[in-house]
Amino acid sequence: MTVTKDQIESHGLKPDEYKKIKELLGRDANLLELGIFSAMWNEHCSYKSSKIHLKKLPTKNNIVIRGPGENAGVIDIGDDDAIVFKIESHNHPSFIEPYQGAATGVGGILRDVFTMGARPIALMNSIHFGLPQNEKTQNLLSGVVSGIGGYGNSVGIPTVGGETKFNSTYNENILVNAMAIGHANKNKIFYSEAKGINKPVVYVGSKTGRDGIHGATMASAEFDENSEEKKPTVQVGDPFAEKLLLEACLELMKDNSIISIQDMGAAGLTSSSVEMASKGKLGIELNLNKVPCRENNMTPYEMMLSESQERMLIILDDKKEEEARKIFDKWDLDFVVIGKTTNTNRLILNFDDKKIADIPIPALSDKAPLYERKWTKSKLSKNKVKIKDLKKIKIEDALIKILSSPNHSNKSWITDQYDQVVMCDTIQKSGGDSAIVRIHNKDKAIAISVDSSANYCKADPKSGGKQIVCENWRNLISVGAKPLAITNCLNFGNPEKPKIMGEFVECVDGIKEACEFLNFPVVSGNVSFYNETNSKSIFPTPVIGGIGVIDNLKKIVNIKTKKSGNLIMIVGKTLGHIDQSAFLQENFSIYGGPPPEINLVNEKNNGLIVLKLINENLALSVHDISSGGTLVSLAEMSISSGLGLKIYKPKKLTNSFEYFFGEDQGRYLIEFSKNNLKKIETFLKQNSVFFEVIAEVQNDIFEIEKTFSLKTKDLHDYNNQWYSKYNAIN
């Protein structure tokens, strides 16, 4: 039976795409085959709009073991230790069902990491919501946070940090990006490429249900209120099953019985089997009667397209089947041989002794459509704000307004719902510039930071793209880590619109330029398009997750000021760029103008020099200057320690607001002992780094000379109220 026009359309395939399917098959497709094509050719799985541009990103250097294209990226941190990591979006499902959407986002990214033989050691996230006063926000925030915690806490992987932001652009499209980081022996990494023919294809993990059918296709379209009945049931997560699957897989991986392994994520059994066969240039034949099903009378169509969670596909060494089965029996998980590898280069599906699908593998992968979409350059806003035209406010009021705003408030209401220390290797939880997790049983650690700057990217996508990479790099440096590599999650609107595609292309260009300059390769990532509702797109929101290494645990620093009498200097030049600043947004609701400029030369130089100061024990506490500018960063250092600061008035005749709230890039605050001032000055001058001493640490009082004086404790309170008030149970 051939498929109808309506069926083609409802599978999200365009008429010319179906024409191509017919050519590739040499005949019409049946409904099952159509479903399979739709699952493999959608944006989420095929990267058809983004691939051409993603190829530009730097993905290799001497520490990269495996770049993009696998379940996760792999980097070398020395001594046979490898770090496996990736970030991924779960935006669409989380908006429909926040708890399960977020939970299964975490589950999926964990599987990507342990599929490769790594034990997950940390989770991070970046979550974006609409304005707090938007009626949906509170429910979404609370559901997403519980979902992230509910999954990670139960599996027993610490959620060590992340970011939470609010902006009206996400009112109808929230972002939930989850990142997982694992540790493996670099000689024991597992890949998805199938090898050898007649090898058993084994299904392990949970049973297949009817949940999430066509989830990936739906995540590749704008939300459409009229297709309610086609909306997927969002997948339901079972962290308990995930924990068992994790332990069983890692136990099996001690041995050499796995030839290749792939988790069943988006597009479930379809994409996992196709991906393994495609990478190995082999065929795969499955008997769908063998697939463990949770519900009765499931059809082949449902089995192939279900996105039930906590499942894996393994190609095993045929001699090791019994040993492997024993391990999965021990963990009470299904272990069923459902097919074999073949040399036919085709995906062949059998059911009730009949061949029900027969598709050449390359048709689903290499020959999937690839689009060089039209794009237009973004118009940049040149309107610069003049401070003197604004209503007069006091510096301290502006500071308090920012510190108590949703975007800058202390997030312990969120992070107290995440187990941050299970596994007993968390050295620094959230709240600092980067999270720090020790490599188990070793005297070294990794630093992790997740960052985004949608406002900057909206104002200037290319510069914004550069900025996030730089900010991420800076956050890693600020704890004493050597930045190594990143993963990215690129959240955008509908790529079929040239303006949106332009934002994407320019952001990627910016990321590329910064990553190349900083030798900071992209080793994994994910693209999420169609974050649009009723044709209203989100701001371009690339999210960067970076990893750095700390070779000596004694060289770690944090943002807490240490001792009264110590001095604080700004490293990097303050120009007073006030457009796109938190100061203008929080105090005046002004959103226009260009973002701060990125100078990659200074960025790199300043960062490497700060790292040297940390390694020589000269920098006692460090904080990068980001959203909110110098004064907000100084306040955060004070709030963190409880000590006060005496801040000097700017020496040159600059505007105080621009000086204290400008968001010029490439800057750090460092605390040091007075005795070391000369030494540090000489060192910075020799390396042509601009600096100025700006404050002295004191007890209790946070003040700017002759301007204002506040109790640090009060600053702490201003910074700590918003979340609990917002979420108070009435």
Place this chain on the structure above:
Amino acid sequence: MKSSVIVFPGSNCDRDVAVALEKLQFKNSMIWHKETELPKSDLIVVPGGFSYGDYLRSGAIAAKSNILSEVISAGKKGSLILGICNGFQILIECGLLQGALLRNSGLKFISKDIFVKVQSNKNKFFNKYKTGEILKLNIAHNEGNYFTDKKHLEELENNELIPLKYSDQKGNINLKTNPNGSINNIAGIFNKNKNILGMMPHPERMADKVLSGEDGLGLFLSLMN
């Protein structure tokens, strides 16, 4: 000293407590829940985590597992048993300890560093601490809100069967310093013979200076005394 850590499907603090024990030279064995025999041990630990996914009710399914009947009989014979977090929930579900652990009063999972005040050191588990000493420990649970009837509560209070109460850094024990709604700020309890301890805070998470502190080490050191 020999110790056994029981491992259920879904346990996730089993490795953490084993690391702390081994650091103090305990000879530790990990015992899988399907086992029917328990090796001779001076200490049995029922670790934290989400045994059986916390499905049905935290600790309820684990309380019916093979190995638990061995743990119960060892406990009745006077073996030292430590249940941490989910382990405390399991010890209550299997009847070795009395009372109930309800959902946190704030209806959210809570994970943070808190303070507890040692109420009594006249027992095997806290003899290395001073009575009145304040410890910084970490909690991570959704059901840690201890409740029991009036009669049992009096028995606990009158017989030094509550070794730990939630407090602040100065030792104030009141509603403000109670993270989960637990009756009388109870963070842990003993059975009558004080050989079985259940506690919500995780001592194994405060056993390493590089991480967040060593206030939990005293508990394991006490057991070696």
